[in-house]
Amino acid sequence: MKQLIILSGKGGTGKTSVTAAFSHLAAQGQMANKVILADADVDAANLELVLQPRLLEQQDFKGGKVAVIDQESCSFCGECQAICRFDAINYIDGLYLIDPIACDGCASCVYQCPNTSISMHEQIAGNFYFSESRFGPLYHANLYPGQENSGKLVTLVKQRARLQALDENRELVIVDGPPGIGCPVISAVSGASLALIVAEPTVAGVHDMHRVLQTVKHFGVQAMVCINKADIYPAGANEIEAFCKESGIETVGRIPFDLTVASAMVAGEAVTVFNPQAPSSIAISAIWERIVPALLEKK
Numbered sequence: 001m002k003q004l005i006i007l008s009g010k011g012g013t014g015k016t017s018v019t020a021a022f023s024h025l026a027a028q029g030q031m032a033n034k035v036i037l038a039d040a041d042v043d044a045a046n047l048e049l050v051l052q053p054r055l056l057e058q059q060d061f062k063g064g065k066v067a068v069i070d071q072e073s074c075s076f077c078g079e080c081q082a083i084c085r086f087d088a089i090n091y092i093d094g095l096y097l098i099d100p101i102a103c104d105g106c107a108s109c110v111y112q113c114p115n116t117s118i119s120m121h122e123q124i125a126g127n128f129y130f131s132e133s134r135f136g137p138l139y140h141a142n143l144y145p146g147q148e149n150s151g152k153l154v155t156l157v158k159q160r161a162r163l164q165a166l167d168e169n170r171e172l173v174i175v176d177g178p179p180g181i182g183c184p185v186i187s188a189v190s191g192a193s194l195a196l197i198v199a200e201p202t203v204a205g206v207h208d209m210h211r212v213l214q215t216v217k218h219f220g221v222q223a224m225v226c227i228n229k230a231d232i233y234p235a236g237a238n239e240i241e242a243f244c245k246e247s248g249i250e251t252v253g254r255i256p257f258d259l260t261v262a263s264a265m266v267a268g269e270a271v272t273v274f275n276p277q278a279p280s281s282i283a284i285s286a287i288w289e290r291i292v293p294a295l296l297e298k299k
Ligand code: SF4
Pocket: 066, 067, 083, 084, 085, 086, 087, 088, 089, 098, 102, 103, 104, 105, 106, 107, 108, 109, 110
């Protein structure tokens, strides 16, 4: 079983459009019924908007613990507020109240309280979902605003996808990765067979591509690069290709700027379904054709 992860150094590069198109193309070809899909962008999951899956399972995702004050036994001494290094305890209208977003879960206040009025409680930090899409089973999730542990939720999404793939002898897990280079990206990259970086030919885009390539390299995962909206700044696209050539990284294609991509998103379709003859669809299909043999070569 192989894992292909689609990444970008930042959001908005077209990563999810490419993932949705790959999901469609995989469902048509030699990997039909052999693919599991996973949206590891748990902070802003949107693959489901394109795939429009049917929800089969939903679970609460429990994040870290937060402190809660029992107002009945509190004597309003203020010692908890004094010890909290995260400024999570506020004195409002004669009561000490804990802001669950600001609370880091360190439990210092629990030990400081003379009346044992504070206890730690698990909080629901998001939701985990399993759905059936037109192109295969989809694992996805959403983390509530301000919640931490996104890496843990990414790991849960990937683990469940991987387990189903192993159970059913499926060949490939396609993962829509989180943007950036933070903790969720690290969780998403680990165990991947191949990473496709979707880069934009802008100064910021090239910088972000370098950072995500370093992250992928650190985990020993082979990377390939495709350039989205390549024609908006051909010099930048040339720079990306030159850098990749020098670094021994294969550039697998250029996707032109194409309003069809946005129209497909609005229609809730993969661009390759919405208009297979659109320039972006043709380019993405050609990239997919280059990626499949590289994936099949992986052990
Ligand atoms: S658990 Fe730590 S961060 Fe949270 S309120 Fe208590 S002292 Fe502050």
